[in-house]
Amino acid sequence: MTTVVNQVRRAFYRDSVALMRISRAVAALPGVGDAALMIGSTTNKKLMQDAGLLNADGEGASPNDLVFAVTADTLENANSALAEAARLLDEPSTSEQGDARWHPKSLDTALSQLPGANIALISVPGEFAAAEARRALNRGLHVMMFSDNVPVADEVALKQDARARGLLMMGPDCGTSIIGGVPLAFANVIARGDIGIVGASGTGLQEVSTLIARHGGGVSHAIGVGGRDLKQAVGGITTLMAFDALDRDPGTRQIVLISKPPEASVANAVLERIGQSDKKVSICFIGTGEMRVPPNAALFSDLRSTAESALGGKRIGWQGTAPSPAELARRVGRGRTRVRGLFSGGTMCAEAQVFFGRAGVEVTSNVPIPGVREADAGSREGNVLLDLGDDEYTVGRPHPMIDATLRNRMLAETLADDRTAVVLLDVVIGYGAHADPASELVSALPDARARQAVVITSVCGTEDDPQSYSRQARVLEDAGVVVAPSNAHAAEIALDVLRALA
Amino acid sequence: METDKLLQSEVRVINIGLAEFAHDLERCDVPVVHVEWSPPAVGDPRIAALLAKLGG
Numbered sequence: 001m002t003t004v005v006n007q008v009r010r011a012f013y014r015d016s017v018a019l020m021r022i023s024r025a026v027a028a029l030p031g032v033g034d035a036a037l038m039i040g041s042t043t044n045k046k047l048m049q050d051a052g053l054l055n056a057d058g059e060g061a062s063p064n065d066l067v068f069a070v071t072a073d074t075l076e077n078a079n080s081a082l083a084e085a086a087r088l089l090d091e092p093s094t095s096e097q098g099d100a101r102w103h104p105k106s107l108d109t110a111l112s113q114l115p116g117a118n119i120a121l122i123s124v125p126g127e128f129a130a131a132e133a134r135r136a137l138n139r140g141l142h143v144m145m146f147s148d149n150v151p152v153a154d155e156v157a158l159k160q161d162a163r164a165r166g167l168l169m170m171g172p173d174c175g176t177s178i179i180g181g182v183p184l185a186f187a188n189v190i191a192r193g194d195i196g197i198v199g200a201s202g203t204g205l206q207e208v209s210t211l212i213a214r215h216g217g218g219v220s221h222a223i224g225v226g227g228r229d230l231k232q233a234v235g236g237i238t239t240l241m242a243f244d245a246l247d248r249d250p251g252t253r254q255i256v257l258i259s260k261p262p263e264a265s266v267a268n269a270v271l272e273r274i275g276q277s278d279k280k281v282s283i284c285f286i287g288t289g290e291m292r293v294p295p296n297a298a299l300f301s302d303l304r305s306t307a308e309s310a311l312g313g314k315r316i317g318w319q320g321t322a323p324s325p326a327e328l329a330r331r332v333g334r335g336r337t338r339v340r341g342l343f344s345g346g347t348m349c350a351e352a353q354v355f356f357g358r359a360g361v362e363v364t365s366n367v368p369i370p371g372v373r374e375a376d377a378g379s380r381e382g383n384v385l386l387d388l389g390d391d392e393y394t395v396g397r398p399h400p401m402i403d404a405t406l407r408n409r410m411l412a413e414t415l416a417d418d419r420t421a422v423v424l425l426d427v428v429i430g431y432g433a434h435a436d437p438a439s440e441l442v443s444a445l446p447d448a449r450a451r452q453a454v455v456i457t458s459v460c461g462t463e464d465d466p467q468s469y470s471r472q473a474r475v476l477e478d479a480g481v482v483v484a485p486s487n488a489h490a491a492e493i494a495l496d497v498l499r500a501l502a
Numbered sequence: 503m504e505t506d507k508l509l510q511s512e513v514r515v516i517n518i519g520l521a522e523f524a525h526d527l528e529r530c531d532v533p534v535v536h537v538e539w540s541p542p543a544v545g546d547p548r549i550a551a552l553l554a555k556l557g558g
Contacts, residue, residue, distance in 0.1 A: 013539070013540035013541060015519060015520045015521055015522075015539075016520070017520050017521075017522055018521065039541065063541050064540070064541055103535075103536050103537065103538040104535065104537055104538065105537065105538050105539075105540075106537065107516060107518070107537060110516045110535040110536075110537045111516065113535045114514055114515075114516060114533060114534070114535040116512075116514050117514045117515065117516050117533075117535070118507075118508055118511060118513065118514050118515075119508070119513060119514070119515050119516070120515075120516045120517075120518060121515050121516070121517045121518065121519070121523055122518045122519055123517075123518070123519030123520040123523060124518060124519040124539055125541075127547035128541060128542070128547055128550050130551060130554075131542075131547070131550040131551045131553065131554035132518050132539075132554070134551075134554040134555060135554045136516070136518075138554075140504075141516065142504070142505075142508055146519065146520070146523070147519070165504070166503055166504035166505060167504050167505070168504075168505055168508065179508065179509065179513050180509065180510075180511075180512070180513050182513040182515075182527070182530060182532050183526070183530065184513075184515070184523075184527075185523055220509075221509055241505060242505075244505070245503070245505035245506060245508075245509055246509075248503070248506055249506070249509050249510075251509075431526040431530075432522065432523065432526065466529075
């Protein structure tokens with residue numbers, strides 16, 4: 001018999017990452033089935049209802065209130081869980097929310113505390129993000145908006161307003177920027193150099209910048225523009241402004257542009273602007289076909305080739321010898337033939353599809369690139385590459401780069417499935433990401449001897465990242481995971497194993 | 503140009519939302535002030551948008 005207990009704390013707010021940590025701690029308590037701590041917005045209440053976590057008490061919460069919801073085997077265990085959640089929430093010194101210091105509650109007070117502030121980094125829930133951005137633009141700040149679920153009409157209005165003021169509106173849904181060496185949100189520690197990057201894809205930007213950094217190059221600035229900037233409705237407003245700024249920047253000698261293939265009219269405007277520059281430009285439109293580009297530009301359809309171009313043609317390869325596909329194929333259990341990709345980065349998933357397409361190996365995905373079939377949620381047969389950062393997996397749940405719970409569960413299920421030959425993953429480190437994603441991933445793996453599938457990943461990061469590239473790679477290798485030198489290499493070796501099995 | 507100035511100057515950040523982002527910046531010795539944000543105007547996004555438009 002499961003008991004559902006809700007408690008509402010009126011006029012109380014904590015950010016979603018802090019709440020996620022407490023939910024996880026509480027969900028691990030004895031007798032607890034599930035636990036959620038969420039602000040009482042309509043969306044969240046619907047999620048809790050669908051998960052069987054909401055009762056009449058929680059139903060009455062407003063978006064200003066915090067809802068504690070637990071299911072447990074007994075009322076006593078449910079109440080202990082709620083008490084523990086309240087204790088964690090009220091303990092500022094131990095809660096990872098941060099510290100007991102005083103923080104301003106308004107932008108104006110914050111500005112008086114930090115004269116000369118130039119960027120507002122906004123990560124409030126999507127429905128409130130546009131209002132905060134407007135306030136910041138009004139005060140002359142550039143904006144980086146990490147928040148997603150912002151209506152496209154608000155994005156267009158904010159970007160037009162920002163452009164009129166000469167300010168950069170990076171985002172919404174902008175996961176990564178590095179301005180003057182400063183990593184904002186999900187970004188890596190990258191050496192300074194003369195390569196400027198404009199990216200409509202957060203993980204694409206992370207993969208290219210870390211490949212550059214791990215192979216001796218450096219980045220002047222990496223400007224995220226948000227995933228929709230090159231859509232027709234937005235028209236590439238921020239991409240063009242960022243390109244202008246990098247073109248004028250004396251510290252930037254060449255420019256990299258990363259995006260999904262844009263619609264024709266936007267592509268034309270961007271290519272025309274690129275053609276006016278004297279600087280060398282490497283364009284990555286993930287999965288793109290042929291396209292005419294200006295003489296100062298080169299076009300690529302994957303991230304690794306783009307990084308190699310920015311590195312002046314330097315080849316990115318395996319350190320030492322690449323693993324033998326035949327050797328890896330021997331680890332695969334009888335009758336297992338398919339590849340399952342469980343990616344935390346959407347662009348990593350797209351790039352893997354590019355390599356499957358080039359090899360002529362059929363694959364489906366929940367985020368298909370042109371030419372790839374959409375994976376049917378019900379029956380995912382054959383080779384399937386999934387982006388677990390896509391909306392269907394992240395509504396009401398933190399991104400898999402922060403919280404590995406969902407991916408670990410799917411990883412265990414996938415390995416147990418007697419059709420799986422290869423599991424393809426990505427591990428993204430750097431600021432914003434999980435503190436030790438390699439160990440977290442390894443905790444979900446059965447012992448290497450008991451495993452009947454090959455697990456392949458790359459690590460997107462640098463030695464100077466807080467998690468350290470080599471430390472993460474070692475943890476994975478010690479657990480029998482193949483660590484490829486890039487996401488592209490990971491896809492290639494997965495395909496080689498498939499061929500060796502055939 | 504404001505964008506050129508941004509690329510040439512010290513980055514100074516007002517962080518509104520996830521406290522983690524402010525902590526990361528502090529670890530990098532970047533000047534940052536974290537705003538303790540909570541949903542404004544009785545949690546109604548439409549009223550919040552209106553207030554922001556009016557310059558509040």
